[in-house]
Structures are given as C-alpha cells and as structure tokens.
Amino acid sequence: VIFRKSFAGMNLYTVLLFLHSCCRWLVLGGLIYAIYRGLRGGPVFTKTDDRARHITATLAHVQLCIGYILYFNSPLVTYFRAHFHEANFEALFFGLIHISLMTISVVLISVGSSLAKRQEADKAKFLTMTTFYFLALLIIFIAIPWPFSPLAHRPLLRTF
Ligand code: HEM
Numbered sequence: 001v002i003f004r005k006s007f008a009g010m011n012l013y014t015v016l017l018f019l020h021s022c023c024r025w026l027v028l029g030g031l032i033y034a035i036y037r038g039l040r041g042g043p044v045f046t047k048t049d050d051r052a053r054h055i056t057a058t059l060a061h062v063q064l065c066i067g068y069i070l071y072f073n074s075p076l077v078t079y080f081r082a083h084f085h086e087a088n089f090e091a092l093f094f095g096l097i098h099i100s101l102m103t104i105s106v107v108l109i110s111v112g113s114s115l116a117k118r119q120e121a122d123k124a125k126f127l128t129m130t131t132f133y134f135l136a137l138l139i140i141f142i143a144i145p146w147p148f149s150p151l152a153h154r155p156l157l158r159t160f
Contacts, residue, residue, distance in 0.1 A: 038130030
C-alpha cells in the first residue's frame with residue numbers, strides 16, 4: 001500500500017501540484033495568443049482565431065479542474081479549512097483568494113468564449129474575445145503565486 005500510494009516520492013498531491021504548475025504556462029500562452037489574434041482584428045474571424053478562442057477556453061477549464069482536485073488534496077488548504085480563524089496569510093491566499101479570483105477568471109473566459117462564438121459580425125467576435133480574455137488574464141496574473149508576487153511565492157516551474 002505504501003508503495004502504491006507513494007511511488008518514488010510521488011503522491012497525488014505532488015503530481016497535481018506539478019501539473020497545475022505546468023498548465024499555468026499553457027493557459028497564459030493561450031490567453032496571450034488569443035488576445036494577440038484579437039488585437040490584430042482580422043478583418044475575418046478565421047478558423048485559426050476560432051481555434052485560439054476554443055483551445056484557450058479548454059486549457060482554462062482543465063486548469064480549473066486540476067485546481068479544484070488540488071484544493072481538496074492540499075495539506076495547506078486542509079490546514080486552512082481546519083483553522084481559518086488563526087490561519088496565516090499564505091493559507092488564506094490558497095484557501096480563499098487564489099480559488100476565488102481564478103474561478104472568476106475562468107468564468108470570464110467561458111462567458112467570453114461562448115459570447116464571441118455566438119456573435120454575428122466578425123468585428124464583434126474579436127472585440128468580445130479580446131475584452132473578456134484580457135480581463136481574465138489580468139486577474140490570473142494577479143492571482144498567480146509568482147516568485148515576485150507580494151501575495152504568495154511559488155516557483156516558476158515546480159521541480160520540487
Ligand atoms: C487559471 C487558473 C489557475 C492558475 C493559472 C493557477 C496557478 C497556480 C500556480 C502557478 C500555483 C503554484 C503551483 C506550485 O506550487 O508549484 C497554484 C497553486 C495552487 N492552486 Fe492554482 N491556479 C489556477 C486555478 C486554481 C483553482 C480554480 C484552484 C482551486 C479551486 C486552485 C488551487 C490551487 C491550490 C490549492 C494550490 C496549491 C496550494 C499548495 O501549495 O498546497 N488553482 N496555482
């Protein structure tokens with residue numbers, strides 16, 4: 001059982017943390033590329049633009065799922081939920097601030113993506129996608145625990 005639960009020092013928590021750390025770069029890359037396509041602004045909303053819109057929204061949802069599973073497997077969050085009256089700021093950040101801001105951003109991406117898809121005019125598609133994705137990118141940038149963030153610090157890539 002010990003072997004199954006912890007193979008070469010890896011357990012569900014560390015695997016999720018690693019995936020969540022990597023996937024952040026995919027989400028950021030997708031958003032920046034989609035916003036770049038949006039700012040170029042066509043004039044025709046091509047298949048490539050639509051792919052950028054769709055793949056970015058998918059990546060954001062994958063990261064959201066990993067995040068929620070991580071949330072219920074993180075010792076830090078478990079500590080926060082048991083002691084939230086006396087928790088330190090780092091526990092509060094991951095237990096409440098990070099999850100709230102990130103959930104809001106992924107909702108913005110979802111709404112922006114489906115509204116853009118349903119617009120008639122290509123110009124409106126670009127404008128909708130760019131606006132929602134830019135807002136989401138801003139919030140995500142603030143809520144990522146960058147090594148230089150004033151809120152919480154984590155590595156640029158999790159290597160343990
Ligand atoms: C676009 C969305 C998100 C991005 C870009 C993002 C990014 C990150 C990054 C870079 C870390 C640090 C990873 C590390 O320690 O190596 C992290 C940690 C974490 N994230 Fe997210 N995250 C997102 C959404 C979420 C959501 C929605 C949740 C919860 C529902 C969540 C829960 C957590 C937890 C629990 C931790 C780690 C706490 C610990 O150290 O145990 N994340 N996130």
